[in-house]
Amino acid sequence: MKRIFIIVLDSVGVGEMPDSALYGDEGSNTLKSVSKDALFAMPNMKRLGLFNIDGIGVDEKWKEEVPQGTFLKLQEASKGKDTTTGHWEIAGLISRQPMPVYPEGFPEEVIREFERQTGRGTLCNKPYSGTDVIRDYGREHMETGRLIVYTSADSVFQIAAHEKVVPVEELYHDCEIARKILTGKHSVGRVIARPFEGEYPDFRRTSRRHDFSLHPTGKTMLDAVKEAGMDVLAVGKIIDIFAGDGITEYVRTACNREGIEKTLEYMKKDFHGICFTNLVDFDMVYGHRNDVAGYAGALREFDAYLPQILEQLREEDILMITADHGCDPGTPSTDHSREYVPLVITGENIKKNNNLGIRKTFADIAATVLDYLDVRCSIEGTSMLEDILLH
Incomplete structure (x- = not known):
C-alpha cells in the first residue's frame, strides 16, 4: 500500500x-x-x-x-x-x-459594502503587522466595536477582533461575507479571521485563527x-x-x-x-x-x-x-x-x-x-x- x-x-x-x-x-x-x-x-x-x-x-x-x-x-x-x-x-x-494585493489598503467600494453587510464599521485598512495592528487599534476597536481590517504584502484581507467584543462565530461569519464580496478583480487569496484577547496594551492573538481561501x-x-x-x-x-x-x-x-x-x-x-x-x-x-x-x-x-x-x-x-x-x-x-x-x-x-x-x-x-x-x-x-x- x-x-x-x-x-x-x-x-x-x-x-x-x-x-x-x-x-x-x-x-x-x-x-x-x-x-x-x-x-x-x-x-x-x-x-x-x-x-x-x-x-x-x-x-x-x-x-x-x-x-x-x-x-x-x-x-x-x-x-x-x-x-x-x-x-x-x-x-x-x-x-x-498574481493574486491582487493592496499596498494602499482596500478600495472604498469594498470597505463600504463590507460595512453594510456586517453592520459594523472598520478601522485601519492598510498593510500592517498582525501584532502591531492590535496594539495600535485594539483599544479603539473595544470602545467602538469596529472591525480591524488590514492586509500585508500578500493577497490577504485580514479581520482582527477581540473575542469579548465580537464572538468568534460572528467573526467567522464576517469573514464569509468578505469572501463573497472579494471576487473578480478583488479575488484575494485568503480572508483571515484574527481573533485576539487581553487588555490594552497587552493584547495577544488567540489560536482560533481561521482562513477562508479561494x-x-x-x-x-x-x-x-x-x-x-x-x-x-x-x-x-x-x-x-x-x-x-x-x-x-x-x-x-x-x-x-x-x-x-x-x-x-x-x-x-x-x-x-x-x-x-x-x-x-x-x-x-x-x-x-x-x-x-x-x-x-x-x-x-x-x-x-x-x-x-x-x-x-x-x-x-x-x-x-x-x-x-x-x-x-x-x-x-x-x-x-x-x-x-x-x-x-x-x-x-x-x-x-x-x-x-x-x-x-x-x-x-x-x-x-x-x-x-x-x-x-x-x-x-x-x-x-x-x-x-x-x-
Whole structure:
C-alpha cells in the first residue's frame, strides 16, 4: 500500500530566486539567516542532505559527507510568494497571474459594502503587522466595536477582533461575507479571521485563527488522488488553503508540535494515498516577527521529531519535506520573500546521496506523487520518479 507524506515547513526558503528583485527580496535566504543563530541545530536533516543542496549558502560545516536521502531545490513558476500560491503549485497548479494585493489598503467600494453587510464599521485598512495592528487599534476597536481590517504584502484581507467584543462565530461569519464580496478583480487569496484577547496594551492573538481561501482555479493532485478512490489526509491549514477541495479527511492544528503529532498518528494508520501537512509556526510566529532565535528553535524542534517520523515509514512509503516560499527573519522586511524552496526525499526505496540540483517548478512534486501512485492526470510539472527510486 503506497503512502506519500508531504511536510511543508512553511516559509523555510533557501535563497533568493533570479527574479527576487521584482519582489524587493534581493539577498533573502531564510535558512541561511536562521542557521547563524546559536540555537540552530538540525542534525537529522543534515544526515538526509538538506545542507548539501546547491547554493544553499549555509556554513560548510553542515554538509553531510554521504547524505542518506535525495535532495534538491525548487524554483517557483507561479507569480507570487504567498502560502496559497506556493501550496497550489506544490499540488500541480501554477498561478500565472498574481493574486491582487493592496499596498494602499482596500478600495472604498469594498470597505463600504463590507460595512453594510456586517453592520459594523472598520478601522485601519492598510498593510500592517498582525501584532502591531492590535496594539495600535485594539483599544479603539473595544470602545467602538469596529472591525480591524488590514492586509500585508500578500493577497490577504485580514479581520482582527477581540473575542469579548465580537464572538468568534460572528467573526467567522464576517469573514464569509468578505469572501463573497472579494471576487473578480478583488479575488484575494485568503480572508483571515484574527481573533485576539487581553487588555490594552497587552493584547495577544488567540489560536482560533481561521482562513477562508479561494477555491483552486484548476485541478490539483489532491483532486486526482481523491477521484482515483484513494485517501487525501490534510494536517494543519491544508484544508483551508485548498478550501476543502480534494481532501478526504483533515485535522486542524494550533501549533507545529500538534501538527507533527497528528502526522505521526496518521502514519500509524492504514491508508492509500497522501498525507499533506503544513507546519505554520515558522512563518506565522517567527518569520513575520523577525524572530531569528524563535525560528531557529522551531527548526530544532522539528528536527528532534524527525527520527520518530522516519521510524514510522513503511516499506513503500515516501517522505517529502519542502517549503512554500521564504520569510527571512534576518532582513528588515516582515513579509514573505521570493525564494527557492528545499526538497528532501527519503524512504526505504529512495536513492541516497542523490543531488538533483534545481527544478523549474514546485509542481514537479505533484507530478512525482501522481506517477508513484499510478494516477493518470493532466497536470503541471515533470515527474522525478525515475530519478529518485532505487528500483
